[in-house]
Amino acid sequence: MSGLKELYREVILDHNRSPRNFGEIENADRVVNGVNPLCGDKMTLYLKLDGDRIGDARFEGTGCAISIASSSLMTERVKGSTIEESLDLFNDVRDMLTGARDPDDRMEKLAVLAGVREFPSRVKCASLAWHALKSALTSDKREISTE
Amino acid sequence: MSLEARSRPARKADADVARLREDFPALAQKIDGKPLAYLDNAASAQCPRSVLDAIIEQQGMNHANVHRGVHRLAERATAAYEAARDKVAAFVNASREEIVFTRGTTDSINLVAASLGGSLLKPGDEILVSGMEHHSNIVPWQLIAARTGARLVPVPITPAGELDLEAFERALSDKTRILALTHVSNALGTVNPVKALTEKAQAAGALVVLDGAQAVPHFPVDVRDIGCDFYAFSGHKMFAGTGIGALYGRAALLDRMPPYQGGGEMILTVAFDSSTYNVLPYKFEAGTPNITGAVALGAAIDYLSRLDREAVAAYENELLAYATDRLLAIPALRIIGTAREKVGVASFVIDGIHAHDLGTIVNDESVAIRTGHHCAMPVMDFFGVAATARASLAFYNNGEDVDRLILGLEKARELFE
Numbered sequence: 036m037s038g039l040k041e042l043y044r045e046v047i048l049d050h051n052r053s054p055r056n057f058g059e060i061e062n063a064d065r066v067v068n069g070v071n072p073l074c075g076d077k078m079t080l081y082l083k084l085d086g087d088r089i090g091d092a093r094f095e096g097t098g099c100a101i102s103i104a105s106s107s108l109m110t111e112r113v114k115g116s117t118i119e120e121s122l123d124l125f126n127d128v129r130d131m132l133t134g135a136r137d138p139d140d141r142m143e144k145l146a147v148l149a150g151v152r153e154f155p156s157r158v159k160c161a162s163l164a165w166h167a168l169k170s171a172l173t174s175d176k177r178e179i180s181t182e
Numbered sequence: 183m184s185l186e187a188r189s190r191p192a193r194k195a196d197a198d199v200a201r202l203r204e205d206f207p208a209l210a211q212k213i214d215g216k217p218l219a220y221l222d223n224a225a226s227a228q229c230p231r232s233v234l235d236a237i238i239e240q241q242g243m244n245h246a247n248v249h250r251g252v253h254r255l256a257e258r259a260t261a262a263y264e265a266a267r268d269k270v271a272a273f274v275n276a277s278r279e280e281i282v283f284t285r286g287t288t289d290s291i292n293l294v295a296a297s298l299g300g301s302l303l304k305p306g307d308e309i310l311v312s313g314m315e316h317h318s319n320i321v322p323w324q325l326i327a328a329r330t331g332a333r334l335v336p337v338p339i340t341p342a343g344e345l346d347l348e349a350f351e352r353a354l355s356d357k358t359r360i361l362a363l364t365h366v367s368n369a370l371g372t373v374n375p376v377k378a379l380t381e382k383a384q385a386a387g388a389l390v391v392l393d394g395a396q397a398v399p400h401f402p403v404d405v406r407d408i409g410c411d412f413y414a415f416s417g418h419k420m421f422a423g424t425g426i427g428a429l430y431g432r433a434a435l436l437d438r439m440p441p442y443q444g445g446g447e448m449i450l451t452v453a454f455d456s457s458t459y460n461v462l463p464y465k466f467e468a469g470t471p472n473i474t475g476a477v478a479l480g481a482a483i484d485y486l487s488r489l490d491r492e493a494v495a496a497y498e499n500e501l502l503a504y505a506t507d508r509l510l511a512i513p514a515l516r517i518i519g520t521a522r523e524k525v526g527v528a529s530f531v532i533d534g535i536h537a538h539d540l541g542t543i544v545n546d547e548s549v550a551i552r553t554g555h556h557c558a559m560p561v562m563d564f565f566g567v568a569a570t571a572r573a574s575l576a577f578y579n580n581g582e583d584v585d586r587l588i589l590g591l592e593k594a595r596e597l598f599e
Contacts, residue, residue: 039543039597043539043543048597048598051598074537074538074553074554074555074568074569075554075559075568075569076568077568098568099537099538099539100536102536154542156542157538157542
């Protein structure tokens with residue numbers, strides 16, 4: 036049960052119950068649709084840019100608690116960050132989810148996502164939102180997939 | 183339906199099942215200290231020891247290529263492979279030249295679609311499929327439709343998860359060339375009235391291809407009685423290994439159909455200007471086959487043949503009724519697929535908890551279920567859900583397996599409260 040408690044920390048359950056920044060941004064500068072074809076999870080990420088900063092970030096979609104909480108935490112965290120900071124954060128989160136590095140203070144609340152490391156089949160649930168973020172900031176691709 | 187749980191299946195059956203469980207080494211294991219409750223049989227079922235022994239003997243002592251060598255091992259391998267074909271033929275009441283070994287149901291359906299579709303279909307022809315098909319009985323037909331100009335026509339299902347029979351009758355026409363239908367739905371458990379539907383489709387001039395992957399593990403199948411033209415199934419869902427399956431095809435049809443793949447084994451003579459093809463069923467078995475897989479499938483059929491299959495089916499239905507009652511006692515749980523004729527599958531959703539979270543949480547109790555779209559996205563779309571959790575039964579499951587699932591689901595509800 037300890038692994039399960041690590042996975043479903045209160046922060047995750049809370050963000051799943053009441054996702055932050057849930058909804059569409061009209062006139063978004065970037066819109067990316069992400070899917071996890073293995074489980075059918077879908078999310079759409081909307082970004083409003085303000086110079087080289089992310090002025091607003093919102094998302095819509097359906098998915099498991101891990102996927103919804105990760106999207107919610109991601110949008111909460113990157114709002115107001117520069118594009119460069121957000122891309123650095125993407126790398127750090129990816130490394131944390133895959134076990135290449137341990138969560139540190141910089142991760143703040145995002146450290147709760149590290150619980151997926153004991154559940155290999157659930158890593159993609161946590162990473163979908165972050166891949167959507169990277170794609171929104173670096174390419175013209177509007178559809179991404181975890182596969 | 184009463185919310186009051188029926189009692190667990192009778193004690194006599196419990197004792198029989200306890201004995202059968204001893205035949206399956208996988209079921210005796212503990213995971214993280216908890217006994218495994220394996221409820222993912224519709225995805226892949228466990229092998230009895232007799233199948234494992236057959237694999238070791240074939241691969242260990244009789245390993246050689248088939249139909250070629252003159253040495254003793256080659257003779258043994260050929261005899262074992264062809265004996266397996268006889269077992270498969272008897273298992274579905276076909277003759278041996280009508281049984282083609284394939285990689286599995288998907289491969290079997292692709293064989294029919296590519297060979298028959300390519301030679302039969304022309305623009306404007308229609309291929310009927312049901313709204314409850316597995317992707318493996320949709321996509322091969324889409325591919326052949328795109329190549330030939332034929333049209334794929336889905337027949338809708340009802341809110342109970344049964345085929346809409348009136349819509350089926352309306353969809354049948356003189357344009358219908360093929361009916362591709364599942365015998366039992368993997369996502370819903372629905373048993374289709376395949377004999378009656380086959381009769382209707384054939385009366386309209388169509389050929390009938392049935393996906394039997396989820397039927398053969400649960401009840402006896404007689405392709406002559408059904409009257410279908412093709413019947414496909416997989417070894418690993420009926421207690422053998424992966425990568426082996428079979429296609430039954432009516433001999434007269436198989437004989438007229440062009441080969442699916444070319445290579446060794448499927449030819450009689452080869453010259454650069456033309457080749458002549460081997461007789462049935464070898465015309466459809468290009469390359470060295472999965473010999474050990476076929477032998478294991480034969481061993482699984484031997485195992486099933488030693489059971490009283492009518493009694494097994496009755497026991498499974500009783501266990502499914504028990505599982506359904508206990509599931510329905512969980513608040514906010516909805517069963518997806520409530521057909522009158524159902525086997526083996528309880529698909530469900532719980533409001534507010536995604537199927538994947540359910541799967542992970544019950545896994546913590548060493549309960550194995552499937553979560554997701556079950557390779558049946560049109561079914562998920564029809565019911566307006568992204569995914570379901572699915573507990574699927576085999577004859578070796580018991581009331582305790584179901585009780586442990588319920589315990590896991592109750593933990594999920596506590597966690598997500």
